[in-house]
Amino acid sequence: MIGIFAPRSAERLTGLGTTIFAEMSALALRTGSVNLGQGFPDVDGPRQVIEAAVQALRSGRNQYAPGWGVPELRRAIAQHQQRFYGIALDPDTEVVVTTGATEAIAAALLGLVNPGDEIIVLEPYYDSYVACIAMVGGVRVPVTLRAPDFRLDLDELAQAVTSRTRAILLNTPHNPTGSVLSDDELRGIAELACEHDLMVITDEVYEHLTFDAIRHRPLCTYDGMLDRTLTISSAGKTFSFTGWKIGWATGPASLVTAAMRAKQFLTYTSGAPLQPAIAEALGLDDTYFDDFRADLQAKRDRLCAGLDAVGFDVYPPQGTYFVTTDIRPLGFQSGYEFCLELPGRCGVVAIPHEVFYDDKEAGRPLVRWAFCKQESVLDEAIERLGRLRS
Ligand SMILES: Cc1ncc(COP(=O)(O)O)c(C=O)c1O
Numbered sequence: 001m002i003g004i005f006a007p008r009s010a011e012r013l014t015g016l017g018t019t020i021f022a023e024m025s026a027l028a029l030r031t032g033s034v035n036l037g038q039g040f041p042d043v044d045g046p047r048q049v050i051e052a053a054v055q056a057l058r059s060g061r062n063q064y065a066p067g068w069g070v071p072e073l074r075r076a077i078a079q080h081q082q083r084f085y086g087i088a089l090d091p092d093t094e095v096v097v098t099t100g101a102t103e104a105i106a107a108a109l110l111g112l113v114n115p116g117d118e119i120i121v122l123e124p125y126y127d128s129y130v131a132c133i134a135m136v137g138g139v140r141v142p143v144t145l146r147a148p149d150f151r152l153d154l155d156e157l158a159q160a161v162t163s164r165t166r167a168i169l170l171n172t173p174h175n176p177t178g179s180v181l182s183d184d185e186l187r188g189i190a191e192l193a194c195e196h197d198l199m200v201i202t203d204e205v206y207e208h209l210t211f212d213a214i215r216h217r218p219l220c221t222y223d224g225m226l227d228r229t230l231t232i233s234s235a236g237k238t239f240s241f242t243g244w245k246i247g248w249a250t251g252p253a254s255l256v257t258a259a260m261r262a263k264q265f266l267t268y269t270s271g272a273p274l275q276p277a278i279a280e281a282l283g284l285d286d287t288y289f290d291d292f293r294a295d296l297q298a299k300r301d302r303l304c305a306g307l308d309a310v311g312f313d314v315y316p317p318q319g320t321y322f323v324t325t326d327i328r329p330l331g332f333q334s335g336y337e338f339c340l341e342l343p344g345r346c347g348v349v350a351i352p353h354e355v356f357y358d359d360k361e362a363g364r365p366l367v368r369w370a371f372c373k374q375e376s377v378l379d380e381a382i383e384r385l386g387r388l389r390s
Contacts, residue, residue, distance in 0.1 A: 016131050018354045024339065030225045031343040034373075034381040036303075037351045039175070039321055041372040043235075045240035046288065049281045051371035056273035065272040067095025067264050067357070076279035077248050086205075086220050093253040096260045099270045100245035101205045101234035105262060107130045108201045108230050108249060110262035112303045113138045120153065124356030125362055126175050126203065138166070142358045147326065147366060148315055161192065167199040173216060176353060176368040177324055178317020180214050190222035199255065200229045205247075208238045208289050210319040211297045214239075220251065225381075232243075232256040237321070238292075240288035240372075246271050246278045246332040277375035294372070295319055300380060302372040306382030311389060312367075321372035324353065328365045330388055335367045 012185060021038040028035035044050065074091035081087040089095055098104040105128055114120060115137030121129050123142040133140045141160050145152060157168075168189065172181040181189070193200050200219055207216045220229035235246030251260050300316065304323055308314045312325035332338045335352035342348055354364035371378060 005127055006092045007097045007251045012134050012137070013131075015038055016134065019127055020351055021127075024349050024351055027340075027343050029347040031347065031349075033343040033349045034375040034377060034384060035349045036378075036381055037339075037349040039237075039372060040242045041042075041307065041321075041373055042377060043240065046073070046284065047237060047280065048280075048342070049241070049277050049284075052280045053274050053277035056276045060103060061273045061276065063272065064369070065097075065269045065275055067269050068092075068260065068348055069095070069269075070275045070279070072090050073097055073246075073275040073282075076282040077250060080251060080282045081218075083256075085221055086224075087218065087221060090253070094226070094256055095250050096261075096263065096267075097249060097275060098232075098234075098247045098263055099251060099267045101203060101232050101247040102128050102197055102245070103261065103266055104232040104234075104247050104249040105129065105169075105201070105203060106135075107257065107259040107266060108232065109133060109136045110257075111260070112199060112201070112230070112255065116164065116196075118162060118164045118167060119363050120157070120168045122169075122171060122174065123358060124176055124353050124366075129169055129171075129358060140163070140358075141165070144357070144359050144362050145174065145177055145179060146362055147324070148313075149165070150179040150315070152181060152185045152188075154185065154192070154220040155368060157189065158192055159194050161198070165196065165198060166199055169201045169203070170218075170219065171203040173204075173210055173317075173319030175206065175320050176322050176351065176356060178320045178322055180210055180216060180318040181219075183217070186198075186217065186219055190225050193228060194224040197230065200225065202229060202231050204233045205232060205237050207233055208293065209296060209302060210293065210297045210323055212318070215317045216319065227252050230259065235281060238289075239278070239281045241274075241278075241281075244271060244274045244278070244314040246274055253316035265282060298362050299371040299373070299375065303369060303378050303382070304377065306368065310382065310385045322368045322370055324368050326365050327345035327367055332365070334364055336364075339367060346387045347365075348381050 071225035077087040078091040192277035230251040353363035357363035
């Protein structure tokens with residue numbers, strides 16, 4: 001007898017569904033909406049970096065790159081960490097190039113976490129953390145950053161540690177809240193990690209996207225942290241090449257090697273001609289980084305002012321390219337329902353925070369808007385959102 005094949009997937013994927021970013025970007029396309037949902041810029045990064053990639057494509061750099069990454073990119077990453085943070089790294093043993101930060105996160109968790117281990121994670125969390133922790137059989141233990149200021153409660157963090165805690169998975173500057181962990185918060189995390197002998201995996205993809213006088217400082221620069229921190233970043237956000245998916249993990253050879261052991265069986269390697277171009281990007285002078293920050297800060301201010309005028313409670317971010325609002329002043333309660341209805345009502349797409357929390361109530365009225373868009377696009381979104389008032 002020929003049976004009917006029933007669709008099935010592994011239990012570890014139960015509940016993961018489709019990422020909210022894909023869902024909302026598809027909705028934006030279907031409805032012709034202004035997409036302030038997914039965090040990608042709508043202009044390309046520096047011309048000279050594109051030219052460097054073209055040059056690499058034309059000069060035969062089209063076969064597998066080494067699994068660890070091409071030497072000039074590993075060197076450039078090490079030099080970048082030295083230049084901006086005074087961190088000394090051996091590019092041959094303490095740096096691995098990955099397919100975006102996404103693969104670095106997956107490889108780190110696969111390489112460092114055993115089934116049943118607890119991983120403390122800040123919520124709202126970036127959604128790949130949840131998926132990857134589930135895929136390695138780990139147990140996520142959320143610590144909530146709460147509106148309006150989204151600060152880390154160090155007591156809550158300490159209470160989350162148990163004898164089964166394997167690692168803390170951090171993200172600063174933090175998506176989606178836009179908070180940048182302060183010196184006191186980072187010092188508190190470092191002390192806790194040392195006291196309980198924990199590893200920390202830090203996702204710092206927004207390291208150069210900080211505003212006003214706030215600057216990102218990597219956790220690994222705090223006392224006792226160099227040997228126990230795996231630092232992850234990527235070129236996507238810093239250079240506006242999110243589609244290139246060139247990321248990296250740096251840290252002590254033991255942690256980097258563990259991530260590499262997993263990574264070699266995920267992609268092994270990717271983006272061979274893009275890697276030398278990103279090496280060039282990392283060496284751009286300070287003007288690039290300063291101008292980029294200033295440009296985004298102006299866009300932050302533009303969108304925050306617009307959202308405020310529409311009537312939302314606005315929580316201006318210290319970093320990243322997202323701003324969070326509370327929708328209740330406009331009479332809405334559920335961010336998720338609001339975001340599903342928004343394209344039909346106004347022709348704008350945003351992302352509900354709720355999907356990034358275990359504590360759904362904490363995220364229910366919050367909505368995230370991306371401002372890494374051209375000013376005319378931000379203005380158009382604000383004009384359309386004006387319909388919410390009528
Ligand atoms: C916090 C965070 N980590 C990682 C990523 C993914 O980075 P990549 O595109 O380099 O894989 C993103 C992208 O939005 C992010 O917001």
